[in-house]
């Protein structure tokens with residue numbers, strides 16, 4: 357197994373797990389400092405996006421003790437150029453959010469340079485509000501001689517602005533680690549338009565396609581030979597007949613549609629990037645069998661594309677919402693499962709790990725626990741009132757009727773009172789079943805209370821299911837699942853289309 361998915365802060369993961377010069381290509385798409393919270397959208401059983409949103413991640417960076425400590429660390433360990441730059445930034449930007457962002461990025465970029473091979477490349481995806489600072493920072497970390505491109509990704513989207521020109525592009529800063537970097541210019545040729553092909557039509561004596569008529573730059577062309585010369589002057593490595601088949605090298609501005617509401621690949625994860633964008637980068641700057649690293653991997657766009665192009669990959673994300681979604685995405689797309697086809701690191705594997713996660717962060721514990729039974733997380737307790745619902749499961753009651761299961765997750769002490777509360781939420785929500793998922797073992801009194809709620813009988817399966825089911829995390833880790841009309845369950849996640857990993861045909865047309 358050469359591919360890895362890590363849960364955790366990428367700085368720690370890079371330092372603890374990723375060896376020097378072990379990665380061929382890095383793509384990173386960090387939160388932009390746009391002061392926004394990004395909500396993960398689930399799908400209703402009707403197929404429409406759900407109103408239930410949950411904050412997947414926040415990108416508001418603040419100057420805190422942590423950033424102060426990291427800046428000090430940069431000053432202590434970084435090469436002189438970087439230190440001088442950061443000190444200058446600090447003079448201008450003071451303790452602003454942008455300074456916090458640059459500090460957190462600086463320490464990570466230093467680690468990313470360490471793990472990149474001499475032949476490797478890095479693509480930093482950012483937006484124009486901070487790209488000018490990041491470019492200077494990238495110059496300082498990777499060396500200005502290793503700057504390759506500022507790629508402008510243009511797209512159409514709402515909202516429009518009446519106060520200035522509409523801001524409809526992102527910036528991707530492309531640097532290499534040295535001047536011996538891998539770059540396949542033929543990987544992304546742009547096909548000639550049908551109009552051009554028609555205009556400069558072809559045919560030579562031995563059946564090769566050739567341009568005839570006027571030269572591309574408008575000069576008259578007398579013979580097929582002239583065309584060869586014309587093109588060889590413009591693109592010395594191209595031969596006209598190949599050119600007609602392949603196209604010409606692409607520029608550094610790319611029009612690629614964003615993932616809109618109806619996009620086939622849309623999974624509901626905020627800031628999800630198009631596969632076509634990642635495909636260009638990965639094809640140009642890596643080869644089959646290479647290692648692609650994405651330290652802010654979100655719902656795993658880079659991972660899915662890397663897998664499809666037969667690259668090994670390393671993905672890191674700090675939320676279980678993302679890790680769970682990636683696992684589902686690559687299961688649906690490539691039928692790949694953890695442990696057999698790739699490793700997942702940082703997720704609890706046993707009861708002790710579950711306790712550790714619950715102690716570290718009970719929201720992350722909840723996301724992780726809900727994924728164990730394929731439930732959809734609900735509500736943002738950090739933001740609003742506790743509804744007594746942590747997650748949902750839906751299933752079909754009949755051809756056109758859907759039933760709801762309420763899930764509660766508990767990481768602390770539990771008692772009979774909690775079971776009664778769950779049942780009152782089940783009644784209030786007119787749900788069929790309540791599931792109580794607990795880290796601590798339930799008492800006998802709790803089991804008796806739950807049994808007293810009786811059964812729900814499915815109209816489809818005609819079987820009885822306990823109306824209140826208690827499951828421990830330990831039982832689930834041993835393979836137990838809630839007792840539900842399993843075949844009729846409805847996934848809250850949009851399913852990524854199945855694809856066979858292939859190096860033959862691009863499936864991202």
Ligand SMILES: C[S@@+](CC[C@H](N)C(=O)[O-])C[C@H]1O[C@@H](n2cnc3c(N)ncnc32)[C@H](O)[C@@H]1O
Nearest residue numbers: 365366385413627628629652654655657673674
């Ligand atoms: C802009 S999104 C990436 C979206 C991704 N490119 C995609 O196509 O889905 C940024 C991601 O970085 C993650 N993140 C933020 N801080 C992190 C950190 N310190 N370590 C690891 N991941 C982090 C967030 O949880 C979020 O999923």
